[in-house]
Amino acid sequence: MTKTKDKNTEEQILNAAKNIFQTKGMDGSRMQEIADKAGINKAMLHYYYRSKQLLFEAVFKNAFSLLAPQLNTILNDDSSIEDKIKNFTVDYTSFMMKHPYLPKFIIQELNRNEDFIKKLKENAGFPNLKKFKEKVAEEIKLGTIKPIDADQLFVNILALNIFPFLGKPLIKAITNKDENNYKTFVNQRKTAVADFIINAIKTS
Structure with a gap:
């Protein structure tokens, strides 16, 4: 269950990030905004990706x-x-x-x-x-x-x-x-x- 949950969460993050990056570009995007879009908190986002560049x-x-x-x-x-x-x-x-x-x-x-x-x-x-x-x-x-x-x-x-x-x-x-x-x-x-x-x- 843990592996499935982790995989699903990462997919949510990547989909959310893709949508934000497409709309606002790299410089205009914020990690908090991506976390909100993915339905997780910012700490969880940083657990998966330590920086916006890595994401x-x-x-x-x-x-x-x-x-x-x-x-x-x-x-x-x-x-x-x-x-x-x-x-x-x-x-x-x-x-x-x-x-x-x-x-x-x-x-x-x-x-x-x-x-x-x-x-x-x-x-x-x-x-x-x-x-x-x-x-x-x-x-x-x-x-x-x-x-x-x-x-x-x-x-x-x-x-x-x-x-x-x-x-x-x-x-x-x-x-x-x-x-x-x-x-x-x-x-x-x-x-x-x-x-x-x-x-x-x-x-x-």
Whole structure:
């Protein structure tokens, strides 16, 4: 019973923290507010997570553990590069629309703590580009896609997908979009980004 109760309590904490972090961000969130949302006292929250940073990392790892295997599967399955680009874009954008705090958090942590990437790589299913690179080389040889460095292609895919979440305030300001229009715009990028990249690398 104790183990079940502990597991349930931790899940309550992580769900509460995720909701607060999504709404107020890391800096604007308070441990007391998270404890209240989870239905526990602050002392109990600190028993599970000694600091807000540790709690934020736990929320991130929990979400990343759901996303990373999905992306890794896409990168390493036997599908064509065109399908990989389409599936990666749809999966990544859909996931980030549910977890919009993650890209900013990753960048902040990488800038603040160089060892953070080591923590990321310890997660099961951390993306591996080996088969992706092999597939790119294969399709270049077949003449399906133009000669392109596989690392450059992957970074282009990642950058075009991640920036709308990192640059949300700037994009909304420049394009004069309110929150609803911004969400529609990002949702449209599930196909717009994939089409743009595919058209840039296809030979015909």
